[in-house]
Amino acid sequence: MLTIIVVLAVVLILAVLFTAYRVTALVDVVKKKKNQAYSPVSKNNGLQGVYMVLFLIAGIAGFLYFSISEADVYNLPIASEHGVIVENLFSITMWVTVFVFIATQIFLFGFGWRYRYRKESKAAYYPHNNTLELIWTIIPAIVLAWLIISGLKQWNNITGPAPEDSEVVEVMGYQYAWAFRYPGKDKELGDYDFRMIDAINAVGIDMEDQNGHDDFMATQLVIPKGKPVHLQIRGRDVIHSVYNPHFRIQMNAVPGMPTRFWFIPTVSTAEMREQTGNSEFNYELVCNKICGKGHYSMKGIITVLEQDEYDTWYRESQQNTFLKQNPNYLSKVPEHLKEAAKIVAGIENITEKQKVTTALSSF
């Protein structure tokens, strides 16, 4: 309701302004007939100058109002170690650009009003000023260089090699979802081969590599708090982007060009639920590249657990290896590795009934 009233008010104000403009224009026409004196600009030149100032004031007021009232929406709580650094860099860049933005707008619209045509005013001939040129070249150059160098320094830190003890997870974006693969008991992700990708083997686990026989898939990205998490990122069809604002992470998922991102989560999902007062809060993994018509539905859940909870979850999940869930893929395992694969994948104790169901589901 309020929105409708605001929209109506804006429309009415615009209508009044337009009518006022029309009236002054018509009055001009009538006056001109009486007084044919030459003027290089229209009569409402002064009024247009005032409009410029009003526009400047309304624009800056709106900008400040929305920046402050919506600050919580785009300034989500930080949940990773490097997030603090990213936030800091972002704030500095923001303040610098806000200052420049407001200053240039004041000059742009203020000068439009200040130097509007008046009969008595005369333009000064002022073609060049070396000092001014130096000031507005050197100061922006220094500020921009400093912003870029400090950003680059942190970027190199953040994207440097992941620590040895990182939890490795493979994240693959595809139209339109995410697939998560964990390295299993051996904590070593197996190779992949894009030719192995099919409806079930979403990431193309290469059955010829022993390391992959105990890998397991997960429906959400589960990670431990306080430990480095190393995401190995791939794209299956088009470019997607792994993005989560709370961790301040974003990395493109590019087909044929694996990327990575490592970070340390500092706030568990449970803690964030408490902090935000929202018992249904979940960290979201969203795609930040417009990747097709189903792009909006690429929402994954990230759950951050305490280390001991994570260990329990991992221990339970590692029982459900990909091969155990889909034993018909054993046929793709080389003959000499088959027995070992059955053992690491935990296939020995699979029941006949399960075998039949999985075999049927593959048709």
Ligand SMILES: [Cu+2]
């Ligand atoms: Cu996408």
